[in-house]
Amino acid sequence: MSEEPIISVRGLRNQFGEQVVHEDLDLDVHAGEIIGVVGGSGTGKSVLMRAIIGLQQPAAGEIRVLGRTVHALDAMESADLTRQWGVLFQNGALFSTLTVAENIQVPLREYFRLPETLMDEIASFKVAMVGLPTDAGPKYPSQLSGGMVKRAALARALALDPRLLFLDEPTAGLDPISAAAFDTLIRTLADAMGLTVFLITHDLDTLHAICDRVAVLADRKVLAVAPIAELVKLDHPWVQDYFSGPRGRAAGAGHGK
Numbered sequence: 001m002s003e004e005p006i007i008s009v010r011g012l013r014n015q016f017g018e019q020v021v022h023e024d025l026d027l028d029v030h031a032g033e034i035i036g037v038v039g040g041s042g043t044g045k046s047v048l049m050r051a052i053i054g055l056q057q058p059a060a061g062e063i064r065v066l067g068r069t070v071h072a073l074d075a076m077e078s079a080d081l082t083r084q085w086g087v088l089f090q091n092g093a094l095f096s097t098l099t100v101a102e103n104i105q106v107p108l109r110e111y112f113r114l115p116e117t118l119m120d121e122i123a124s125f126k127v128a129m130v131g132l133p134t135d136a137g138p139k140y141p142s143q144l145s146g147g148m149v150k151r152a153a154l155a156r157a158l159a160l161d162p163r164l165l166f167l168d169e170p171t172a173g174l175d176p177i178s179a180a181a182f183d184t185l186i187r188t189l190a191d192a193m194g195l196t197v198f199l200i201t202h203d204l205d206t207l208h209a210i211c212d213r214v215a216v217l218a219d220r221k222v223l224a225v226a227p228i229a230e231l232v233k234l235d236h237p238w239v240q241d242y243f244s245g246p247r248g249r250a251a252g253a254g255h256g257k
Ligand SMILES: Nc1ncnc2c1ncn2[C@@H]1O[C@H](COP(=O)(O)OP(=O)(O)OP(=O)(O)O)[C@@H](O)[C@H]1O
Pocket: 016, 021, 039, 040, 041, 042, 043, 044, 045, 046, 047, 048
């Protein structure tokens, strides 16, 4: 693990009017890890992700990503940093009027002027990388299954070969078999590409299967960050309900824990 965390959040405060979502929140994410982010509905997982990628201006605190302070960059520095990460938003729809290949090329066109043949080669490579069949490239999103749409969106998020990947509930809405296959894909790609992954999920199987550590959001903070085996020992009502309730126990048992 590198000396400086890839993501470092200190004293973060986010609020909307009177509603304080985060207060004095700290979090470090280390290079090469898959960190799962969990918490009850409305605890601010998506807001935290949006703050880290610069889409939500915090009321206080500092966020550093890859050694740079996210909310203190000029437009060029910001663009330079932004291309180091890929994002799959919660309802991260593809552009419905573009084919899969064209969707993958959107971020490429934003940053580079490349010959069309090279664009097509890159799109084909990304399609293969996420385990889609070759003929998925010319298809429109409406012609794909839910699992294939997620893979295509992942291919788009990986278009610029990012160092960091942000995923907001990537397996939501998938059947268990497709979800497990998607988990495996994330782990395989993360290992192969040396990616650091910030993964918001409610899916206990995902946490057990692929996360190195899990951050629990509660009481406006990151309550704890640890491997699941340690987290389950935490004496906090939400943590106990979540990890040691029937679904948590079943997911743990399914992964030999
Ligand atoms: N742009 C916004 N304006 C006002 N309130 C917002 C905004 N974005 C988020 N919030 C509020 O911030 C809180 C945290 O929202 P967020 O979407 O981060 O929760 P979450 O933990 O990701 O929830 P879930 O698990 O249900 O997706 C919620 O109460 C939400 O209503």
